[in-house]
Amino acid sequence: MSTKNTPTPTAQEDPATNSTAQESENDPNTMWGGRFSQAPDALMETINVSIGFDQRLFAQDILGSTAHCRMLMNQGILDTKAGDQILNGLEKIQEEIEQGSFNFKNSLEDIHLNIEARLGEMIGENAGRLHTARSRNDQVATDFKLWIRGGIDKIDNALQGLQSVLIDQAEENAATVMPGFTHLQAAQPVTAGHYLLAYVEMFGRDRGRFRDARARLNESPLGSAALAGTSYPIDRDHTAKALGFDRPTANSLDSVSDRDFAIEFLSSAAITALHLSRLGEEIVIWCSAQFSFAKLSDAFTTGSSIMPQKRNPDAAELIRAKSGRIVGSLISLITVMKGLPLAYSKDMQEDKEPIFDSFDSLGICIAAMTGMIKDIEFNIERLREATEEGFTTATDLADWLVRVLGLPFRKAHHITGELVRLAEKSNRKLDQLSLEEMQGVEAKITDDVFSILGVVESVMSRTSYGGTAPQNVLSQVTNARERFL
Secondary structure: OOOOOOOOOOOOOOOOOOHHHHHHHHOOOOOOHHHOOOOOOHHHHHHHOOHHHHHHHHHHHHHHHHHHHHHHHHOOOOOHHHHHHHHHHHHHHHHHHHHOOOOOOHHHOOHHHHHHHHHHHHHHHHHHHHHOOOOHHHHHHHHHHHHHHHHHHHHHHHHHHHHHHHHHHHHHOOOOEEEEEEOOEEEEEEEHHHHHHHHHHHHHHHHHHHHHHHHHHOEEOOOOOOOOOOOOOOOHHHHHHHOOOOEEOOOHHHHHHOOHHHHHHHHHHHHHHHHHHHHHHHHHHHOOOOOOOEEOOHHHOEOOOOOOOOOEOHHHHHHHHHHHHHHHHHHHHHHHHOOOOOOOOHHHHHHHHHHHHHHHHHHHHHHHHHHHHHHOEEOHHHHHHHHHHOOOOHHHHHHHHHHOOOOOHHHHHHHHHHHHHHHHHOOOOHHHOOHHHHHHHOOOOOHHHHHHOOHHHHHHHOOOOOOOOHHHHHHHHHHHHHHHO
């Protein structure tokens, strides 16, 4: 999920001392015209520059500029000759960036000014006509929406791939008995297939949140200009359609001044990361020597530098850690935006790094988790042993007392508790108690009770919709493939 052809800036390592800063000193008005008579201080240039990260928007910037140029030509605002020069120049610039020959300059601050300046070098004065009827404010909002929209599509595809391997493992382990936990204490028997399908549902909701975010952001800010719109007779519907948006935004102030679409992306990413982290924690626990529920191959584990016997689930642990970065990015952008009056403030330049970092981190996490789930091998024998160790069929016993003997559940719960205590004292399982011992607690108990005390019998009985019975799992596997794949 990494951005393809992301260029490496050639002049950003030391903005205070490199040649681009010297260029700025020699020509202080390169982009800002007659308003400024002095070059920016080196520190100002350092804090202001964003080309080191926003260059990732180059494809979106060129796409938006191309749509804007064609619209200006259609509306008669830009003549055909100048428009064709601009379009050809933009195409060549994209080729330069993709090939790695483009010279990014810190003195030109961001991706938008770098492209505009290079266009001027190529075609001369007509390059400046491209900025007719728009501002960097609507330009960057448009670019950012386009980038995030594409990022959502990639994440959705990656999550679908993760769901696919989870569903495959669930089908394979539809009848594999394992303990279900509450408070990390063995609670009731479930199947591994049922366990894995729980995460399929979680990631399905994650995909839904991303899709909802995509639908809300899919309005074009282009043409809003700085904040008040423009007096030029532009056609915002034309550019919106050309860029794949559903419609233009309805309010020019709102168009350039909010980043709720970015925050919503980060919110969806944070919840997804939370689910990945929980599954990562499951894998760490399952692969520990104390549990030995499952194992990963060498492809997703590392060894110890001093303890030769160890196989460490580093990939799962790093997923846990990277989830913290993503949550931190969400808090970061919310904090940046919370006190800003309308319209644009330079604070909003800080919106991109959290998005880019979270996208990269989430992509790595999804890919790693997909690989681990495909790779993981369950220890069926150990899972069965663990399921039988913790009185996990106690609820089945209580239900039997209600269903067969007609006892109130609270009384049945009390009786079951006494029988668990009796078995615990003698270091036995519930099904190892004699009928006489059970009848000593509740006289109405019959030997039919032993038919429901095995862990296999327990999971087979959980046939309610959404339950863990193997036949349910297989049915839900089919259902999940239809819904998500």
